[in-house]
Amino acid sequence: MKNIHMQPILEMHGITKSFPGVKALDDVNLTVARGEIHALVGENGAGKSTLMKVLSGVYPHGSYDGDIVFEGKPVAFSGISDSERDGIIIIHQELALVPLLSIAENIFLGSEIARGGVVDWPETNARTETLLKTVGLREKPVTRVDTLGVGKQQLVEIAKALSKKVKLLILDEPTAALQENDSQKLLDLLLELKAEGISSVLISHKLNEVSRVADSITVLRDGKTVSTLDCHSEKISEERIIRDMVGRDMAHRYPERTPEIGETLLEVSDWNVWHPLHTERQVIRGASFRVAAGEVVGIAGLMGSGRTELAMSLFGKSYGRNISGTVKLRGKEIDVSTVGRAVANGLAYVTEDRKALGLVLEEDVMRNTTLANLARVSKNGVINNAEERQVAERYRKALGVRTPSVFQKVMNLSGGNQQKVVLSKWLFTEPDVLVLDEPTRGIDVGAKFEIYTIINELAGQGKGVVMISSEMPELLGMCDRIYVMNEGAIAGELKGSEANQEKIMSMIVRS
Amino acid sequence: MTEVSARERETAAEGAVVSIGSHLKNHLRDYGMLLALVVIMAFFQVVTDGTLMRPVNLTNLVLQNSYIVIMALGMLLVIVAGHIDLSVGSVVGFVGAVAAVMLVQYELPPLVVIPACLILGMLIGAAQGYWIAYWRIPSFIVTLAGMLVFRGLTLWVLQGQSVGPFPRSFQGLSTGFVPDLFGVGRPNVTAILLGAATAAILVFMAVRNRRRHMKYGIEDEPFVFFAAKNGLIAAAIVFLSYMLATYRGFPNVLITMAVLTAAYTFLTNSTTVGRRIYALGGNEKAAKLSGIPTERLTFLTFANMGMLAALAGLIFAARLNTATPKAGVAFELDVIAAVFIGGASMSGGVGKIVGAVVGAFIMGVMNNGMSILGIGIDYQQVIKGLVLLAAVIFDVYNKNKST
Incomplete structure (x- = not known):
């Protein structure tokens, strides 16, 4: 049993970190005891990753408020290399390995065993062999990393951390991409490392894993520490953790709407999609859902649950391969095999990443507004400038885009106004069903309210709206019905009036 | 909401005609280009003791640069779409060679040869565009291969020999002149009238455009600039026509x-196809997700480039009155340089036709001027290289300053 009176290895006090317009962390405290596995849980956007970036020096000392005490000494890291020197190693969700290099080359990348610039390969390989034995990976040091599966790559990352004399290991969602038995192996390894005195911080959404290995749990919500639970002094139920994660009160307000739900517009049945590169991986598994006229339907789920992939694959097969399933609009099967056909058949998809996928940043508001439906403002391929301008002005007014003129480049607009331009573009195609992927990501509270108002107006006009969001309060505040997605499948469906965050969370963590 | 619209009005008013200083700052690049051309011409006019602006030399300047300008038009589209075409020089040589063989050895009439060669060029462009658009092979690689392949084929078609001369009617493609309909001969009244008409049309269109923009409150060019620019352009056209x-x-x-x-x-400027090419180059993924057939557009852009390269090849062969295995060597570099000097962006989505044409003439005047001065080819290359570098540095500097 562990000694709880031991001096903690890490103490973070009153950490506050602000970004323009957002307080990402607000007076957060985190204490990790020596030799324990400390789980850090919370919803998307609760501030877990930000906290770990503060700890590892990605956000250098001085860019945040508060103190970090590591091994009894106050520390001020100005970069990752500083924190690594002290033995704090972070393993990110997206692995940071060079696929075309060998295991040994990856492990010693940046800290090569070399004399006068010449690498000592026998020594490198020998040490790699020892490290691989420690993490229980039976591969040769010269094996190329891209030939390994994700689970084994994860182990290489841990071996790399061990090579750096790690004292505190931080794992960000290490099992998110792993199969069940790989996850178990990884968790066992964490327990072994703990026995050797290495402390770790485990960020995870999977509460069963957390319950299995964690000695204590810190729950973050909206950038604040909600609770720190000691797993040894009391039995912590998953319900308790979920309650702390989601909180009770609604943080934001949503515009009122009286739903007038009409006929079923879009009906997707048995939708299956496979990963475009890893062809053996099924990304969407038999998903079925429907949207009616005047209805706002939410799709909840964690990152990586397949929500975006579902939407993109529906919209002109813009994602994945071997897509199967049927799409019906007003009871008639429609062709969505290209973006052009999907648009012509009444679908619109507002992407999650508006800068990379939604807008041509170098071009102005007008040109972005008409891009998806140029045919409407042109005759025989020649654009009618006056008409195009009128269209742009109309949508600018209707959606309240704040810009000096429609000839302003969209790169100069704020996030909220950029999002309104993307919405303008899709409204101009006059769709029946709009799929909005994270429509309020990265925009401020005032603009969010405006976007919600627009969504309500669209539903009021009899359009069907599908809203994908990682912010559960937003879905609860806006949607008539909510589908919960997990691991590529629809895990459940809730009426808006019956849904609450606990129910959604438990559908996710238990499916 | 009222607050918002008040703010909008305010900013809209600000957006209208601005002070001369800030306008100049915003459009430094546009004026800079024209100014550079004028300065370079003036410079060579002085140092060549007036040879540059002599009617014979001006005519030469046009003949020498026509094929670069024509290819720059296509290259601008290719570069705006986010690609590059290195093969155009070899296509010039190859098409010229094929035309020569058809005209001289098979004695086919120019009216058959010219369309056939244009189609050949289009097919060459399409063949390269196919791999680039549908197989996503980088255009640099595909057209580098094309550059080698068509240079080799040029040698093969010509059997390493020069082939010529051509029938007069074919030479007319390049060295022919528009006859004087009024029979005066010298000065050629038709040319003067054509020049004056062109200038008048340009001014008329500029005025109409400005009036329309004023109505919408989106005109930002101070009147002084508008008048000076258009007056200068009209005067230049009339003057050059007269010369x-x-x-x-x-x-x-x-x-x-x-x-x-x-x-x-x-x-x-005005067609959906053009608009889509800019969108494609600006953000291919966004364009694709907006329902734009990005692959087909890329493909067509290259087919178009091939056709223009073929036209350039015909004109070049007609001018030399012979097809040589060396025809078109390193043309691609002049064409690409012209487009970048004209302000196009390597990353795509940005660039103007006018810019590319002015860029081509900047290169052309420098070539011509330095040749008159008898500057060696060695120095010429160095100077041209530095001008290209300076133009692009100027661009990047401007961009960094504004953001």
């Missing part, structure tokens, strides 16, 4: 070049 008229009038290629420039300006 050309005192020699032999307008060369046929000048007409070809002017018509094509006008057509491609229209294409890029």
Whole structure:
């Protein structure tokens, strides 16, 4: 049993970190005891990753408020290399390995065993062999990393951390991409490392894993520490953790709407999609859902649950391969095999990443507004400038885009106004069903309210709206019905009036 | 909401005609280009003791640069779409060779040879565009391969020999002149009238455009600039027309070049295809997710480039009155340089036809001027290289300053 009176290895006090317009962390405290596995849980956007970036020096000392005490000494890291020197190693969700290099080359990348610039390969390989034995990976040091599966790559990352004399290991969602038995192996390894005195911080959404290995749990919500639970002094139920994660009160307000739900517009049945590169991986598994006229339907789920992939694959097969399933609009099967056909058949998809996928940043508001439906403002391929301008002005007014003129480049607009331009573009195609992927990501509270108002107006006009969001309060505040997605499948469906965050969370963590 | 619209009005008012200083700052690049051309011309006019502006030399300047300008039109589209075409020089040589063999060895009439060669060029462009658009092979690689392949084929078609001379009617493609309809001869009244008409049309269109923009409150050019710019351009056109008229009038290629420039300006400014090419180059993924057939557009852009390269090849062969295995060597570099000097962006989505044409003439005047001065080819290359670098540094500097 562990000694709880031991001096903690890490103490973070009153950490506050602000970004323009957002307080990402607000007076957060985190204490990790020596030799324990400390789980850090919370919803998307609760501030877990930000906290770990503060700890590892990605956000250098001085860019945040508060103190970090590591091994009894106050520390001020100005970069990752500083924190690594002290033995704090972070393993990110997206692995940071060079696929075309060998295991040994990856492990010693940046800290090569070399004399006068010449690498000592026998020594490198020998040490790699020892490290691989420690993490229980039976591969040769010269094996190329891209030939390994994700689970084994994860182990290489841990071996790399061990090579750096790690004292505190931080794992960000290490099992998110792993199969069940790989996850178990990884968790066992964490327990072994703990026995050797290495402390770790485990960020995870999977509460069963957390319950299995964690000695204590810190729950973050909206950038604040909600609770720190000691797993040894009391039995912590998953319900308790979920309650702390989601909180009770609604943080934001949503515009009122009286739903007038009409006929079923879009009906997707048995939708299956496979990963475009890893062809053996099924990304969407038999998903079925429907949207009616005047209805706002939410799709909840964690990152990586397949929500975006579902939407993109529906919209002109813009994602994945071997897509199967049927799409019906007003009871008639429609062709969505290209973006052009999907648009012509009444679908619109507002992407999650508006800068990379939604807008041509170098071009102005007008040109972005008409891009998806140029045919409407042109005759025989020649654009009618006056008409195009009128269209742009109309949508600018209707959606309240704040810009000096429609000839302003969209790169100069704020996030909220950029999002309104993307919405303008899709409204101009006059769709029946709009799929909005994270429509309020990265925009401020005032603009969010405006976007919600627009969504309500669209539903009021009899359009069907599908809203994908990682912010559960937003879905609860806006949607008539909510589908919960997990691991590529629809895990459940809730009426808006019956849904609450606990129910959604438990559908996710238990499916 | 009222607050918002008040703010909008305010900013809209600010957006209208601004002070001369800030306007100059915002459009440094646009004026800079023209100014650079004027300065370079003035410089060579002085150092060559007036040889540069002599009617014979002006005519030469047009003949020498026509094929670069014509290819720059296509290259601008390719570069705006986010690609590059290194094969155009070899295509010039290859098409010239094929035309020569058809004209000289098979004695086919030019009216058959010219369309056939244009189609051949289009097919060459399409063949390269196919791999680039549908197989996503980088255009640099595909057209580098094309550059080697078509240079090799040029040698093979010509059997390493020069083939010529051509029938007069074919030479007319390049060295022919628009006859004087009024029979005066010198000065060529037709040329003067054509020049004056062109200037008048340009001014008329500029005024109409400005009036329309004023109505919408989106005109930001101070009147002084507007008047000076258009006055200068009109005067330059009339003056150059007169100069050309005192020699032999307008060369046929000048007409070809002017018509094509006008057509491609229209294409890029006013058509859905042009608009989509800019969107494709600006953000391919966003364009694709907006339902734009990005692959087909890329493909067509290259087919178009191939056709223009073929036209350039015909004009070049006609001018030399022979097809040589060396024809078109390193043309691609001049063409690409012209487009970048003209302000296009390597990353795609940005660039103007007018810029590319002015860029081509900057290169052309420098070539011509330095040749008159008898500067060696060694120095010429160095100077041209530095001008290209300076133009792009100027661009990047401007961009960094504004953000």
